Amino acid sequence: MKLNNQVAIVTGGALGIGGGVARKLAREGSKVLIVDIAEEEAKKNKETIEENGGIAEYLIGDVALESVAKEMVDLSVSLFGRLDIIVQNAYGGLGAGSAVDINIKDWNKGLNLLVGALYLGAKYAVPAMEDSGVDSNFIPKQWKGFGLRQGNPPKENIGRIINISSVHGILNAPKSIVYETGKSAVIGMTRQMAVDFGPLGITVNAIAPGHIVTERGDDQWKKVGNNEGFRLFELQYPVRRTGTPQDVANMISFLCSHEASFITGQTIAVDGGLSVQLQEDLVMDLKNFISTNKNLRTHFDKEDKSRDRW
Ligand SMILES: NC(=O)c1ccc[n+]([C@@H]2O[C@H](COP(=O)([O-])OP(=O)(O)OC[C@H]3O[C@@H](n4cnc5c(N)ncnc54)[C@H](O)[C@@H]3O)[C@@H](O)[C@H]2O)c1
Structure with missing residues (x-):
């Protein structure tokens, strides 16, 4: 198990990607504090982990809320004795539209959750990670090896912050x-935190x-009731499938492990190659599929008018 004796907070850890991350970190030996607004689902995921x-x-x-950010860090330390990992993943209830469409209340509320919560999480988690120090069981044996210059002992293992963009x-x-705006700010914030907290022994990705x-997401696709729409989504990915929470959880557990202690400030796309392919080729490839599936529907169809691109 990669994360024996570690303690992790997973925000939005009741359901979805966060739910899968909480289960994976627990399988790798970490104790996990799920922080969420959905009580029934949070309880259910805790029980699944325990089972x-x-x-x-x-x-x-x-x-x-700042009070919750502080409370979750305090609770992690009082329940489990330390804090090593925070996965900042929670999101929901955001307004959609352009700058003209969105009112100031929805703008502030959205950015407070997408960006502000991650600042608050780090603000309280970092001192707790420093206080926790390196778990002695986590110091890698190979650090001493090979007769090569190894630099200082592995202070890198004091903490891990994972921000979900x-x-x-x-x-x-x-x-x-x-x-x-929120998700691109997370990328900039991650680089900043990596520079700020690297010297403390904390990596941020x-x-x-x-x-x-x-x-x-599955519920949304079920409502569409048209498998061709989902197939269209899959075809846009070079690996010809969409992702699962496990795909994201696998990358996060690696980044939290000792093996990743020299990786920080990075944004790692777990996207089956979606963001590296040339868009014009993609459209040409998909045109046959679209033209031969006349009844094609996706979960975006209801938004067609507001999304008018032409
Ligand atoms: N699912 C995707 O396709 C996808 C793609 C790219 C990025 N993401 C990102 O991954 C993260 C998780 O997305 P998901 O699809 O698993 O979402 P989800 O809606 O399935 O789960 C989000 C969880 O966050 C919780 N939550 C919502 N608001 C909260 C708040 N204010 N405080 C605490 N908990 C709160 C919800 O109750 C839920 O358990 C998000 O940051 C999202 O932007 C998702």
């Missing part, structure tokens, strides 16, 4: 000023997932 031999607890609260932080969809089918 599989892991250790988890949950806290109900809105991570955009999106392919929407790298590429922009129309009429999404709140989400796209971001993940940019592509389309990940979660419990909620």
Whole structure:
């Protein structure tokens, strides 16, 4: 197990990507504190982790609030004795539209959750990680090896911050000023935190997932009731499939492990190659599929008018 004796906070850890991350970190030996606004789902995920031999607890609260950011860090230390990892993943209820469409209340609320909560999480988590220090079981044996110059002992293992961005932080969809601005800010914030906290022994990385089918996403696709729409989505990915929470969780558990202690400030796309392919080729490749599936529908169809591109 990669993360024995580690303690992790996962925000939005009840469902979806965060739910999968909480389960994976627990499987790798970490104790996990789930922080979420969805009580029933948080409790259910904690129970699933325990049924599989892991250790988890949950806290109900809105991570955009400073009081909750402080409480989750205090609770991690009081319950589990330390804090090593924070995965900042929670999101929901954002307004959609351009700068003209979005009112100031929705703008502030959205950015408070997408960006502000991550600043608050780090603000309280970093001192707790420093106080926790390096877990002696986590010091890598190979550090001493090979007769080569190794530099200082592995202070890198004091802490890990993982911020969840999106392919929407790298590429922009129309009429999404709140989400796209927030997710690109996460990339800049991750670089800044990496520079600030590297000397303390804390690495900070971001993940940019592509389309990940979660419990909620699956419900949306079921409502569409047209498998061709989902197939169209898959065809846009070089690997010809969309992602799962496990795909993201696997990358996060690697970044939290000792093996990743020299990686910081990076945004890693877990997107099946979506963000590296040339868009004009993609459109040409997909045109046959679209023209031969006359009844094609996707979960975006209801938004067609507001998304008018022509
Ligand atoms: N699913 C995707 O395709 C996808 C793609 C790229 C990026 N992402 C990012 O991944 C992260 C998770 O997305 P998801 O699809 O798993 O979402 P989801 O809606 O399935 O889960 C989000 C979780 O966050 C919780 N939450 C919402 N607001 C909260 C708040 N204020 N405080 C605490 N908890 C809160 C929800 O209750 C839920 O458990 C988000 O940051 C999202 O932007 C998702």
